[in-house]
Amino acid sequence: MFQKKKRSLLGLCLVSALSLSIAVPSVAEPNSADLPDIGTVAGSTLSINKELQYGDAYMRILRATQPIINDPVLNQYIDDLGHRLVSHADNVKTPFQFILIHNPVLNAFAFFGGHVALHSGLFLHTQTESELASVMAHEISHITQRHLARRMEEEARNTPATIAAMAGSLLLAIASPQAGIAALNATMAGHIQGQLNYSRSNEQEADRFGMRTLENAGFNVMAMPRFFSRLAAEYRYSSKPPQMLLTHPLPQSRITDTRQRAQQYKAHHPKPSLSFYLARSRVVARYSDLKPASALDWLSRHKAQAPAAMKEAFDYGQALVYLDSDKLSQAKATLFPLWKKSPDNPxxxxxxxxxxxxxxQASKAQAMLNHARKNNPDSAVILINYANVLYDEGKFKAAIHVLQRYTHAHPDDVNGWDLLSKANNRLGNEQEELAARAEILALKAQWTKAIQYYTQASQLAKLGSLEQARYDARIDQLLVQRDRFTALQKN
Known part of the structure; x- marks a missing residue:
């Protein structure tokens, strides 16, 4: 559901400016003591709790400024893959959240509070799930080793005056990302060599811990140097390399080191992942900015080169292109056999x-999803689609019942709140419509409007009712969140 909406692509924000640079490491045994537990330092500069506050604030800014992909299917895929890696990572101190940004430029970055962002362009460059996992494992390691906090601590030791300016630039970026980046760059202009040396160490560490995470999670560790080598060859003579190679440069020394380290691990050759191929095809069909004819051509060419068991993923991508182009008979002829073969595939x-x-034929969709719910009652993909079908059928009360459960389980998904707002609108329930819209605004740090909408909802509710009490309690929560957000800017 929720087919592609065209959105403008904005520039990268603060984290890309803070992304860590090149590595010149030495080779050591993969499971030896050369992987020290140094990710728990930096507490004197930035506590875990403060990192979580920064991460939450920055995530809200991203929702307001970046074209985040709110696609339940892709979100479930990257979330499952990400948490599979996190479960095998070292020094995990925070919960993790994985987001996908609609941007064909190759990039990935990590920021405070366990957040990892991937550009949709990654799916156009990675050829296997292990390659995608290698990028995610590297970013996860930046977080578990607390590289941003440690970088601030290093600055504090070397130049105490700089840390205040650096922190101020970071906080400015919460309110104005572009201004924050400019201030941050100016702050660090006099400390280039020191930053470069520390960044090399961070990149080395993220590669090493990332490779161990890959190994423990059952992925092919050789995917990391293979992906690095292919990118370096592809952009060797490019005058404008992608953002990922600006923030994570690939000198030959880094490629050589990761290859040598990977060779010391026991070889893993996992079977090709159909979910990865399906996700890749979905990105090509809906988030690559390719015209339909070009998307179909890409899918056809890559299908010819794919393993036999993965070819159906490219048929799926073609079906999406047909569906989004209103070629419904072609979409049905292509998609229906795939679904009949795997009726529970999200x-x-x-x-x-x-x-x-x-x-x-909404009744057929409802019957299909009802059956799927029996096998997987907690699936976010099934629940949000089921609510959407109920809404399409005009069963607004039933849709609201499902969406109340969905938004409780997935409070950060704007899809649920948006559909809940629309369903309440169709029933003329203005106060609940306002409440749902307020939640979307709060997710984007638009605190004043969110509080205003909840205040209006409270005024519309019956005096002394449970609904009014709920709205007033939520207003109090939002006031606390707003004050905390403002304090980060003024600290």
């Missing part, structure tokens, strides 16, 4: 739901 369920709605 990629196929989501696409079939869209197809049935496009064909004005």
């Amino acid at each position: 990629f196929y369920l989501d696409a079939m739901s869209d197809l049935y709605l496009a064909l004005k």
Whole structure:
């Protein structure tokens, strides 16, 4: 559901400016004591609790300024993959959240509070799930080793005056990312060599811990140097390399080191992942900015080179292109056999739901999703699609019942709140519509409007009712969150 909406692509924010640079490491045994537990330092500069506050604030800024992909299917895929890696990582101190940004430029970055952001362009450059996992494992390691906090601590030891300016630039970026980047760059202009040396150490460490995470999670560790080598060759003579190679340069020494380290691990050759191929095809069909004819050509060419068991993923991508181009008969002819073969696959369920709605056959979509719910009652993909189908059928009360459960389980997903707002609007329930819209505003740090909407909802509610009490309690919570957010800017 929720087919692609065209959005403008904005520049990268603070974290890309803080992303850590090149590595010139030495080779050591993969599981030896050369992987020290140094990710727990930096507490004197920035506590874990403060990192979580910064991460939450910055995530809200990203939602307001970046074209984040709110796609339940892709979100579930990267979340499952990310947490599989986190479960095998070292020194995990925070919860993790993985987000996908609609941007064809190759990049990934990590920031405070366990947040890892991936550009959709990564799916166009990685060829296997292990390669994608290698990028994610590297970024996860930047977080578990607390590289941003340690970088600030290093600055504090070397030049105490700089840390205050650096922190001020970081906080400025919460309110104005572009201004924050400019201030940060100016702050660090006199400390280039020191920053470069420390960044080399961080990149080395992220590679090493990332490779161990890959190994423990059952991925092919050789995927990291293979991906690095291919990128270096592709952009060797480029006058404008992608952002990822600006923030994570790939000198030959780094490629050589990761290759030598990978060779010391026991070889893993996991089977190709159909979910990865399906996610990749979905990105090509809906988030690559390719025109339909070009997307179909890409899918056709890559299907010819794919393993036999993975070819259906490219058929799925073609079905999405047909569906989004209103070529419904072609979409059905391509998609229906895939779904019949794997009726519980979330990629196929989501696409079939869209197809049935496009064909004005919402009752078939409801029956399909009802059956799927029995096998997987907590699936976010199934629940949000089921609510969408109920809404399309005009069953607004039933849709609201499902969405109340969904938003409780997934409070950070704007899809649920948006659909809940629309369903309440159709029933004329203005106060609940306002409350749902307020939650979307709060997710984007638009505190004043969010509080205003909840205040209006409280005024519309019956005096002394449970609804009014709920709205007033939420206003109090938002006031606390707003004050905390403002304090980060003024600290």
